[in-house]
Amino acid sequence: YLLANPLNETITVDIEFLVESGANRTVSFTVPPRKRETVRVNDWVSNVGVSGVLRERTGKSFGAERAMY
Numbered sequence: 001y002l003l004a005n006p007l008n009e010t011i012t013v014d015i016e017f018l019v020e021s022g023a024n025r026t027v028s029f030t031v032p033p034r035k036r037e038t039v040r041v042n043d044w045v046s047n048v049g050v051s052g053v054l055r056e057r058t059g060k061s062f063g064a065e066r067a068m069y
Contacts, residue, residue: 001039001054004063005031012057013064015039020049031062041066 016026
């Protein structure tokens with residue numbers, strides 16, 4: 001995922017990876033103010049079908065995109 005923080009404060013984004021086998025996994029990432037972070041899905045879940053639910057912990061706005069290479 002490409003996580004973009006348009007705010008002037010650091011945010012924390014929780015990503016819940018929803019895996020076909022049901023072995024879901026949640027990981028957290030901080031994104032500095034007015035920056036973008038890359039999260040490689042394969043670093044956390046690989047060789048299975050997966051989708052994700054992304055939430056900022058306190059409900060702040062952010063941008064997210066899943067790039068497929």
